[in-house]
Amino acid sequence: MKVLKFGGTSVANAKNIKLVLDIVLNKAKKDKLIVVVSALSKVTDLLQLAASKAASNDETYKDIVAEIEKKHLDALKELIPVSEQSSLLSHIKRIINHLETILDGCFLLGELSARTSDTILSFGELLSSYIIAESLKQNLKNSSYKDSRELIKTNNNYGKAAVNFEVTNLLTTTFFSSNDSQVVVMPGFIASSLDEINTTLGRGGSDYTAAIMAGALNATELEIWTDVNGMFTANPKIVKQAQPIASISYQEAMELSHFGAKVLYPPTIQPVLRKNIPIHIKNTFEPEAEGTYISDVSTSNGNPARGISHIDNITLITLEGPGMIGVSGSSKRLFEVLSNESINVIFITQASSEHSICIGILNSDAEVAENAINKAFEIEIAQNKIDPCIVEKNLCIIALVGENMKNHQGLSGRMFSTLGKNNVNIRAIAQGASERNISAVINERDVKKALNTLHENFFEENTKQLNLFVMGVGNVGEKFIEQIHQQKKFLKENLKINVRVIALSNSRKMHFDDDAIDLDSWQTALDNGETANKELFLEKVAALNLRNSIFVDITANADVAATYEHFLRQSVGVVTCNKIACASAYDNYKNLKKLSRQYNAPFLFETNVGAGLPIIDTVKNLIASGDKVHKIQAVLSGSLNFIFNNFDENNSFHDVVKEAGVQGFTEPDPKIDLSGIDVARKILILIRESGYKMEIEDIENQAFLPKECMDTKNNEEFFKSLITYNSHFEGILAEAKQKDSRLKFVAQFENGKASVGLQFIPKDHPFYNLEGKDNIVLFFTDRYVDQPLLIKGAGAGAAVTASGIFADVIRIGNV
Structure with missing residues (x-):
């Protein structure tokens, strides 16, 4: 026998239910089946909302009931032939009338007890299972319906009742020993107490219902049918690169489901674990997909980590003080307080000094927990032996899970180093003795970054x-x-x-x-x-x-x-x-x-100086390796070098500057280049990267432009001024020819002083043959004394500048 459970999205509407029926009919050819179904998608939420509104004397609960009724009637009408609908529609209406009567009572009394809430919430599964059972009978006569409340018995802890397995197993085996149906459809989530009062097994309890049946009957397999292809290495809604896990152990699955892997309700595993019954998680909408197979064997493909999960809405409560050191029973008292308030502790860590103990609970329990703890320790708090508990809300627990993590050194360091590199602050850390799980508490706002960073490091071939x-x-x-x-x-x-x-x-x-x-x-x-x-x-x-x-x-x-x-x-x-x-x-x-x-x-x-040339990186490496820069000589403006290399008797200064702008060598405002301020900034950056303190005002700027050119207010005025002062530029060119030199705008630094300005460069100088838009830098250092370290190449242009920026991005990627 196999037990199949179908979740809310799988039975969301008639279209999806038809897919479910196809899967069931196909499997029923080989095996006897128990089919456990959830309520139609969102119906449980609607029931909860209706109950809340009714208890608050809000008459709109009736509109919600009407919506629930329509949702189920529409599904039934589409699934059942018209000739057979009459009695079934009447049955649905009777169930809805019963629901409305209970909600009317809540409205009149203005209250909603936990017991009544369980009864109201049970209607979702009662309605869906009835419709699916009747639809199945249209194609498989040898199928039947069984109310789970008649088989699963619990205590009276409404909302999350504890199962009495001794009674439940006896009732279940007795019923199925005499039942010959090929398929039995049952509602999930709901049960009843020994005194026949409706109870529920907790949100997600339909998985648990199926597991209880599988365990009681020693089923060959439990199949959980949902809307995803199994358990994933991380939540695929947050981590786009997450992948389904083909095979995983019971223990790993329990850890992942506990930490928020919503595809599986955490208690589900216990009933089948005892009997070693495998669980297969499958996708209703892709039934051919492999899914995830949960058993006592895990295939890891060499990766010790199997998945990353998280729990949102966590509050961290810390109890600390010198009065806890060496005092027996402090932890016991703390956990008794929380137990008495029915507060579930999700995370625990304690300092070896015994000075503090830290617990993680849900945000919704924080206020009750804080008041209860402070009251329990009020004497010690009054005596300053223990501090009032520290409460930190809006946190999240992330967990790295893997059965084989205990056999691999350095995983904790790798995990925390990965988070640290992205500045994800860790508030607390816990690792169980089994070493199957490493947990950390972080800020809620960092969860997406943390999950993606860890997934990238552990599951994406280090991409x-x-x-x-x-x-x-x-x-x-x-x-x-x-x-x-x-x-x-x-x-x-x-x-x-x-x-x-x-x-x-x-x-x-x-x-x-x-x-x-x-x-x-x-x-x-x-x-x-x-x-x-x-x-x-x-x-x-x-x-x-x-x-x-x-x-x-x-x-x-x-x-x-x-x-x-x-x-x-x-x-x-x-x-x-x-x-x-x-x-x-x-x-x-x-x-x-x-x-x-x-x-x-x-x-x-890097592109601050020399565009794509590795100038700054070279300086950094010199300094890091212990060298010291004493002198720098450089032509650092590709645009000015282009201008002075092309300025001659045949090309006016105005025309060459215009052309430099057209080719993208100058800034949008060419005065930035021609004024020398751009070069001054560059040499200043090199000086600072060389380990010297200097301000821009300390650099002597030997301007060659007439003041009237610099005082222009826009580019149009500026270019007109270049024509007006053409004789000035012709004079500079003539002087260069007279000295048999070339014009270069040079930046230099020596003995703590720096300057930039136009110079006449003789033929025997390394700068003389610098062509086009090239830059050149000479570094004189402790190691490069007689012959300076020389870097030369294209120092302007969109493509080379972009490549320098791109190289910096790649540098970050390689870190």
């Missing part, structure tokens, strides 16, 4: 997901997105990095998609996005709270640079080509670096 929030999609931004799109598959297959763009923003619009923006159509998505709002952008990034979040700044905006502190404090990494933050006040620069370390949030800005 690391990076979630990017990109601000600025001009020339460089477009190239950056193009490069991500092009390399996405390569990164995932070869570097195990999954790069997702979650948000894009320009000065007009912004668009978020927490399932990742489709990079084939990102322009359309952004154009149709909401109005750009920097504050709202920050709020949305914080609210999503995704693991490995990275804010990518591809702007030159000071206001955007001012947001880095906010992102770092949220444990969001920052990758930027915007030089303003690192060239701002030294204290701000140091604070950003400190926050990066404190919140484990990378802060990378």
Whole structure:
């Protein structure tokens, strides 16, 4: 014999019930069956709501009853031929009338007892099982119906009654020994006390009903039919990459179900575990899917962890004080208090010093627990031997579960290191002696991040997901997105990095998609996005709270640079080509670096100097390896190098600057490049990264532009001024030719002093042959004395700058 249980979604409506009947009829060809069914989807919630409204003298309970009646009548009319509906419809109406009578009583009395509540809630399963049993008879005459209340006997603990297995097993075996039906349909969830009063087995109790039947009759298998393909490695609604578990042990299944794996009601396993009866979790809507097989054997494919689960709405209560140290019975008193209040303890941990004990309970029990504990220990509290209990609400328990975890070293460290890298704060930790479960209490807001991070680390071949929030999609931004799109598959297959763009923003619009923006159509998505709002952008990034979040700044905006502190404090990494933050006040620069370390949030800005050239990274490595930089000489502006390499007798200064803008070498405001401030920022960043303290005001800027050019208010005025002062620029060019030199805008640092300015470079200098938009940097250090360390290459352009930003993102992925 097999026992099959079908949940609420499986019997939600007539269409789904037909799928259930197909499964039952197919299996009935080989085995005798007991079919246990839940109430139609959402009906139990409706019954509970109706009861609550009736007890509150709210007459709208009658509307809910009408909705329940219609739901069942509609299902019956679709499942049963018209010629046979009359008596069945009358029976349904009689049941509904009985329900309404009880609710009328609640309305008149203005109260709802636990006993009455159980009776009201039982109507869902009574109605669904009757309809399904009658529908089955249309296709299988040798089928019957049995009311579970006649077989399952409990105590009078209404709401979650305890089963009297001795009486239940006797009644069950006696009934089925004389029953010849091929299929017997039974309502789940409901039972009755020894004095024939309705009781229920707790929400999810239909699973338990089926397990009780399977255990009593030594069934060959218990099948739980639901709307998912078995137990998953994590909640698939939270972790998109979660996978079904093919095989799992009873103990592992119990741990996962206890910690919120809702596909299985935790008490279900006990009745079948004693008899070693396997449980098979199957999907009603994909009956051919493998599902999850629960038995005394678990196949793990080498992974000691089998799943990650969690419980929401947890409160942590801590009792501590010197009066607990070495005092026998403190724990006993604490748990007696909670037991007397019928409060279930989900989590326990105690310091080895005996100074404190910490428990996890549901938020709904927190107030009662706090008052009861403080009252029980009021004498010790008054004597300052024990502190009033500390209550922390809105927490969550996450648990890593696996039968073989005890045989693998370092799993706890791996788990907590993974959480720590994403700044998930752990409030308490517990690990049972069986080492089958490692539990941690965290803030509720971090649960999605924590589950995804752990799942990625333990179940996804170490593929690391990076979630990017990109601000600025001009020339460089477009190239950056193009490069991500092009390399996405390569990164995932070869570097195990999954790069997702979650948000894009320009000065007009912004668009978020927490399932990742489709990079084939990102322009359309952004154009149709909401109005750009920097504050709202920050709020949305914080609210999503995704693991490995990275804010990518591809702007030159000071206001955007001012947001880095906010992102770092949220444990969001920052990758930027915007030089303003690192060239701002030294204290701000140091604070950003400190926050990066404190919140484990990378802060990378390689493209601040030299676009895609590895200049900053080289400096970091020199300093980290113990070298010391004494002198820096550099041409750090690709745009200025392009301008002075192309400025000659045939090309006016005005025309060359225009062309540099067209090719994307200059900033939107070319004065930023031509004024020298951009180069000053770059050399300042190199100086700071070399370990020196300096402010931008300390750098001598030897400007070559006339003051009138710098004082222009817009680009149109600026370009007109270049024409007006053309003779000035021609004079500079003539002097260079006279000295047989080339013009280069040079930044330098030596003996604690720095300057930027236009220089005449002779033929024997390394800068002389620097062509196009190239940059060059010479580092003179303790190790590089006679011959400096030289880095040279393209230092401007959208593609190389985008590649530098992309390289920083990959660096984070490789950490």
